[in-house]
Amino acid sequence: MTASSPNRLSADGAAFTVRDARPADTDAFMQVIALADPFNPDPFGLARLVLASPPVPPLSHDRNLALVAEDKETGTFIGALFGGPPRWLFTHPGIDSLPLLDHMVRSLGIINGVAVHPDHRRRGVAAALINAAEQRFTRAGYGLMTVDHEPALDGFYRRHGYTIGDALLVHLPQQRLIGMTTDDTRMSAKPLHPAVRLADVPGAPHRVITGLLPGASLPADAVFDGTRLQY
Ligand SMILES: CC(C)(COP(=O)(O)OP(=O)(O)OC[C@H]1O[C@@H](n2cnc3c(N)ncnc32)[C@H](O)[C@@H]1OP(=O)(O)O)[C@@H](O)C(=O)NCCC(=O)NCCS
Structure with a gap:
């Protein structure tokens, strides 16, 4: 194509x-x-x-x-x-x-x-x-676009609608959470679908991507207890 x-x-x-x-x-x-x-x-x-x-x-x-x-x-x-x-x-x-x-x-x-x-x-x-x-x-x-970039390009990617961050946390079905981080570059993210959001979760060190997979929408009362998501 x-x-x-x-x-x-x-x-x-x-x-x-x-x-x-x-x-x-x-x-x-x-x-x-x-x-x-x-x-x-x-x-x-x-x-x-x-x-x-x-x-x-x-x-x-x-x-x-x-x-x-x-x-x-x-x-x-x-x-x-x-x-x-x-x-x-x-x-x-x-x-x-x-x-x-x-x-x-x-x-x-x-x-x-x-x-x-x-x-x-x-x-x-x-x-x-x-x-x-x-x-x-x-x-x-x-549902989500990510980009690994130098901090010098924070403004550039922010203007393109990306949330600038140093790590990605992704909520998976069954209360599971996976994360990845980069050394000295950024890992910024932008939802491509209305069901996908970057959510502020009390206790979580970074915003959490929710709604990426079916059954992986995070309820509003979710908290992170330092080890796992509770809701
Ligand atoms: C970053 C890069 C891809 C931008 O390409 P471009 O076609 O010039 O970008 P655009 O014309 O769409 O946007 C220009 C804007 O990007 C930003 N920008 C570009 N290079 C930048 C840099 N080195 N530092 C900070 N901001 C930069 C500026 O905000 C600029 O806007 P301005 O002209 O109003 O100041 C280009 O500079 C490049 O190839 N750089 C080397 C490779 C690289 O760093 N790639 C990114 C890795 S993911």
């Missing part, structure tokens, strides 16, 4: 488009997306494998999403976004069954990286890529 957005006119008057990445984009995609994590040698190695595969719904490449932005006039590759299921889902001890993992993979997405060529920044390219990604995940039925 290939989706492209209408041409967008940026502040400097130049139009660009956002579309799904194709195999021929691989080298340019890898060069640009690497800017999102410059201190790692090959932070987006998975993207190379993903781009080698044919496009498959529901996202651009099954449960991964690779989007590119290109300058309409010149066809120049100016931005890239790579998203998919958060890797921590596959190793979290609290996700202890395949059906639960499958459900989480279909409900919770992450923007692994978004990057724009330095000559084309501050034209709204990243904003367009993020908006397009959120639309794709929403249409595919996901």
